């Protein structure tokens with residue numbers, strides 16, 4: 001995913017202004033660029049794509065949305081397929097359950113090659129505290145759907161969230177290890193939590209067990225706040241190991257290492273069952289169709305053949321009498 005960000009050239013567009021979720025407690029949700037959600041019509045998005053292809057001669061698109069809405073992604077995919085244009089595109093999403101296996105296949109058919117999304121702390125207590133609206137199990141299902149459709153998945157990972165314990169950091173690393181081992185994640189990056197002035201944590205620090213050391217300077221790019229986490233944990237000491245282990249997992253190696261082997265200081269034992277993700281992936285997902293669902297045929301033009309079947313007079317009489325003809 002880092003090569004996708006840095007190499008080559010992409011036409012940049014957005015599907016929507018702002019974020020349709022707008023709830024995560026570490027995010028600048030009080031600012032317009034997140035708070036004001038204004039989706040663009042799918043037809044207009046594809047018009048813009050066609051214009052940009054003509055102008056730049058490039059058919060690769062990076063939708064730089066905060067979190068592209070699944071329903072709009074579906075509409076854009078259908079419009080791309082309807083117009084039969086050949087494009088590659090990728091974007092940022094939330095790992096929510098509307099990304100079913102079917103939707104991921106449709107997105108892939110329209111040229112979607114990669115998605116990135118916030119898994120953050122990969123631990124359910126903290127995901128609730130963040131108000132991320134997803135669970136680790138749900139993320140496993142969604143990332144599997146993307147992976148099976150052939151779409152690369154990158155996860156933003158976070159450590160040092162207010163009140164996060166050492167145990168939770170270790171368990172979160174274990175979740176990430178299992179997701180890579182199951183092959184449903186291909187790329188990731190650990191970010192250390194930063195408290196920003198316009199996030200709920202920055203506005204109401206007392207609710208999240210942190211104390212501000214000083215106010216931010218207040219301008220858009222200078223909005224980080226120094227704070228003291230009441231747990232007193234030095235989260236910096238995990239940085240190197242989290243990144244080093246992730247680097248190896250991304251290369252498909254070292255899954256068999258005990259987590260303690262990565263650290264040069266003592267860590268608590270993992271409390272996550274070693275088959276947590278495997279079991280989650282084995283669970284059947286409910287297949288429900290809503291009455292307004294459409295069937296989309298992604299194959300080529302089917303061959304059709306018409307024929308007339310004649311039934312003999314004798315067969316017809318037997319059929320009416322419900323008699324099965326004797327055959328030996």
Ligand code: SF4
Pocket residue numbers: 019020021022023024027028029034066067094118
């Ligand atoms: S972190 Fe992402 S999903 Fe959450 S509110 Fe911010 S932009 Fe939306």
